[in-house]
Amino acid sequence: MRGIFTPVTNLRRQVFKKVAELAFSGEFDQIDELPYRIIKGEVASYRESVFKERAIVAERIRLACGLNLRSASEHAPISRDFNKALTTERVFELPLVDVIPFACNACDTVHYEVSNNCQGCLAHPCTSVCPVKAVSLVDGRSTIDPEKCLKCGRCASVCPYSAIIKRERPCAAACGVGAIESDDLGRARIDHEKCVSCGQCLVSCPFAAIADKSQIMQLILALKGEGKVFAEIAPAFVGQFGPLATPSKVKAALLEIGFDGVYEVAQGADDVSVSEAEEFLEKVPEELPFLATSCCPAWSVFAKRTLGEKLAGCVSCSLTPMVATARIIKAEHPDSRVCFIGPCAAKKLEAFRRTVRSDVNYVITYEELMGIFAAKEIDFSKDCEEPIGDATETGRNYAVSGGVAEAVVSCIKTKHPEREVSIERAEGLANCKKMLTLAKAGKRNGYLLEGMACEGGCVGGAGTLQPLAKAAAAVRKFASEASRKNKLVDEGQPE
Amino acid sequence: MKPRLDVEVCVCTQCVMNGALDIADSVESLKKLKSQLRLKSSVHVDASRGICDKDKHDCSPLVIVDGERLEKTTSEMVMSKVISAMRKTD
Structure with missing residues (x-):
């Protein structure tokens, strides 16, 4: 829902x-x-x-x-x-x-059912289109033989009364x-x-x-305790906590609940864009047929699995923005703990990985953070004097589908304005699977592939509070307020 | 002049967590049903301030329809209130 x-x-x-x-x-x-x-x-x-x-x-x-x-x-x-x-x-x-x-x-697993809407019409196209003769007219009504049915859905799509319905488990339908x-x-x-x-x-x-x-x-016990805890907040946070919670007020609220400092994950994303751009320029197409982005953990795990051992290297080996940002924090504050705050359930699993465990100590979602704000009766009345961070436009746009590829291409173009990069992207794991199948078959050679497990990108993640379209617009607006497009722009490179 | 109905949705932390913005959206969505509902007046939604009294009991989500204070609301509750109020102003 x-x-x-x-x-x-x-x-x-x-x-x-x-x-x-x-x-x-x-x-x-x-x-x-x-x-x-x-x-x-x-x-x-x-x-x-x-x-x-x-x-x-x-x-x-x-x-x-x-x-x-x-x-x-x-x-x-x-x-x-x-x-x-x-x-x-x-x-x-x-x-x-x-x-x-x-x-x-x-709930019933996927199958097709004839509802009361069936009029037993003269045309009954449902029977004509069934490839296995599973649909027939019995006592003036269309009937589906479940033994024969392939669940192709053709009968449902031709019924003039929309009388044939697909029954499906919502969880299974959502699972890509x-x-x-x-x-x-x-x-x-x-x-x-x-x-x-x-x-x-x-x-x-x-x-x-x-x-x-x-x-x-x-996390709360750590916030109440002695040691320092830093928050790194993923770019999809803009607009999630309501109209009063501007980025600077969210920062003030995080400090109020006990964090010792706040970083933008988009800052780490900026480094990832540069690193993936370098990886692409260096390796595609000579060493690797194509390069797949790595920041969405559900996508990258799925992509490596689907591509198989031979092609798994095509998934970028750059750090994810979460880990890159955590390392920035730990370099500046060696004995601290880091909490990633994002829209994502899969990030919890990523932080569980052996190689990431020591970098990221806690992962919570925006929805969980909202529970913490509500428990602490935070009212977003305080502004923070310092801005939440200094990330770039493309780094902040990682949260919206298409944003990662855009950021990497933007970095490539900054260095090599003449270079053309073909990109393809998919959102939702079922769509990602289709894209991977094509890539595996050699039909996406030379491409940069962006995969996002959730429709709409991170702003559509499982731990968000606001509807997708609204959240995406809020992120884009905040991103456009950044001082530069990508990290390479200021470093003496032409835009 | 067309009469205007004012709806104010509180956007304090408790109200947002309990779905205040969804309520604001569902009232906004009534504009699309204007002809089906045969409404003559227009509705104006304000969801930009926190108006709950923090020291009192939790009444979230709080919505004020045409001056009337509604506590612990849901989308369906507010929408039907708005529609009946708009019919009155006809």
Whole structure:
């Protein structure tokens, strides 16, 4: 339900806020009370019983604290092994994104169904177009034989009454890598070998049955504690927290909740653009047939897997903006911790990688941060005197689909204005797959390929709060206020 | 002069988290249904200030329709309020 505020959105945000409140207050013995504060009264408002609603919320609370899901077959209060979450270290274990089985509606898997709209018309084109004779007229009504049906959808597309409908699980429809399967009770189950944690299933499930783990608890404990913690905020943040939260006010708010400093991830993105531009100029087409961008972690994992061992090197080996920025911070403040704040679920997984762990300590989404702001009653009334950062226009536009390729090309053009670069881009993992298939077949040689796992780019990520079009416009506007186009422009190079 | 209906949506942190901007958008979207709804007056949405009283209980999302204060609103609640108010001003 992207871009519409539903009870599902509300539940998710209440959990973040309550967990953040608990972390700030330090009254950890209240943890078992939380489901009663979120789901009030005796009457169920979403599901068949208030007990089940609370049981599901309890699982979401555990996930938000970074703990593992439990099976409905084990009896345990939320507080059991809760002490594990009370640390400033990373506690969560894989899998990151998972189905809460007893919250799942066990929706039908994909198939076509004839609805009451069928008039049994004389033309009945549904039967004519079916390649396997799965559709026939029985008792004056179109009927589909599920044994024969290929699920090609031709019958549905020709029906003059739109009477044939596609039934599909929203989570599976949102998953571009085909990672949703079923368990023995027909409920959705994620194949973690295939899943790249883009998070699209969790924002698409109308029953709020899928959730990811969070580091809100550990981050807040670190903010309250002794050591220094720095925030690096990804460029899609503009406009996410409402009209009052201008970039400079967001910076002031981050300092108010306890961060010791704020960096723009776009700053790291600027370095990545330069490095990917150099990589492209150096290696394409001599060493590598094409170059794929690397900043979207869900895309890069998926691309390496899809391209296979031989072509995996075509995915740029540049650092991601998150890691590049974290390294800038750690170089300036050696004993600090770094928290990446972004729109992305997959970044949580990226930060889990062995090579990245020491650079990025926490990853939280804008939605989780909003819960923290709400818990701390931040009202965005304070301005920060210093600007949030000094990143370039193209670095800030990384957040919008097309922005990464644009930034890399902009750097290439700054150095070699005569060089023509062919680019192709895809958004959404299903579209990325098509692009990769063509590239693998040798049809995209010499290209720069930009892949974004989420439609619209990072502004459409699973952890965002605002509708895509609005968010993209806000990012572009903020980017246009930057002093220069890319990092090479000021360094004595002609634009 | 066409009568104008003023709708003010609070955009404080609690209200934004609880969907205030979505409510503002859904009221804006009524403009597209002007002919279906046979509305003669126009609606003006202001979502630029925080108007909740922080010291009182949480009433988010807070919306003021034609001077009337509505607490803990939803899109459907505000839209139907706006439509009935616009019909009155006809």
